[in-house]
Each structure stands twice: as structure tokens, then as C-alpha cells.
Amino acid sequence: MITFLSIADRALAWVLDLIVLATSAVVTLALVSLVISRFFFGYSLVGMHEASLLAAVWLYMAGAVLASRRNEHLVVDFLATSLSSSRAKAAHSLVVSILTLIIAGFFAHWVWKMLAWGMKRPQSIPVLDIPLVWAQMPLALAAFCAMIYALRDIARAALQLSYLRKEA
Numbered sequence: 419m420i421t422f423l424s425i426a427d428r429a430l431a432w433v434l435d436l437i438v439l440a441t442s443a444v445v446t447l448a449l450v451s452l453v454i455s456r457f458f459f460g461y462s463l464v465g466m467h468e469a470s471l472l473a474a475v476w477l478y479m480a481g482a483v484l485a486s487r488r489n490e491h492l493v494v495d496f497l498a499t500s501l502s503s504s505r506a507k508a509a510h511s512l513v514v515s516i517l518t519l520i521i522a523g524f525f526a527h528w529v530w531k532m533l534a535w536g537m538k539r540p541q542s543i544p545v546l547d548i549p550l551v552w553a554q555m556p557l558a559l560a561a562f563c564a565m566i567y568a569l570r571d572i573a574r575a576a577l578q579l580s581y582l583r584k585e586a
Contacts, residue, residue, distance in 0.1 A: 437480040444473035479556035512575035519568035526561035
């Protein structure tokens, strides 16, 4: 089971890396094209702004998932760095992971309600004429992955606490 989860985690990271690279390219090319067309030709390319915004949402959410995967998301580590014992650090990690799971749960609930509302009242992005759900899906990805990685962090912290208790 652990091998399967490890393979799934690496596959997800590979897909997210591809999403980050592709959306970075789309955002950059769309905005550069938009600026060049406006400055040199006095013409605004239809749909470029919407395309860059859609790609940016995917970029931000994929980046957030990658940061959660690597434990590189924004943290306030004043308390964590001031703890001296390994047991206190593990307990702190457990509390932080549980709080992260709770917050991610609220986020997932909000995203679920947003997606359900969107399914009842389907809408599309005006200029590109693509379903709005393509702009909402990265939020669902981020919410789901945030909960999965919070559960992973809870398991890691609990195992570390268990190991430290046996050691003591």
C-alpha cells in the first residue's frame, strides 16, 4: 500500500510540474502577446486576458499543492524553532497538521458547494466560451490535495510521537 501511495504521489507531482510549466508558459506568452499587440498595433487580442487569468488560477493552485507536498508552504515557525525537545516538535507538528486538515476541510466544503452551484447553473467564460468549471477545477484539486497532504502530515507526526514514546 505504501508503495502504491508513493508511486501515486510521484505521478501527481509529475502532473503538477507539467501543469506549472504549461500554465507559466501560457501566462507569459498571453501577457507578452497582449502587451505587444496593444503597444505596437493598438489592437487588443480577444480572449488573451481571460486565457492568462485561467492559466494563472491553474498555476497558483498547482503551485500551492506542490508547496503542500514539499512542506514549503507559508509558515510561522517562531514557536517551532524555539522548541528544543523532539517530542515537543512532533507534538507541535501534529497540532499544526490537525489544524491544517480542519482548515482544508472548510476549504473543500466551500469548493464542493461552489461546484454544486455551478452544476445547477452552468456558466461559461464569456470570450473563450468554455465552461466555468475549468476555472473552478484547480480549486477542487487544491482542496482535495490539501486534505490528503494534511492527513499525511498527521500520520507522520503521530508516527514520530509514537517512536519517541517507545524510545523514552
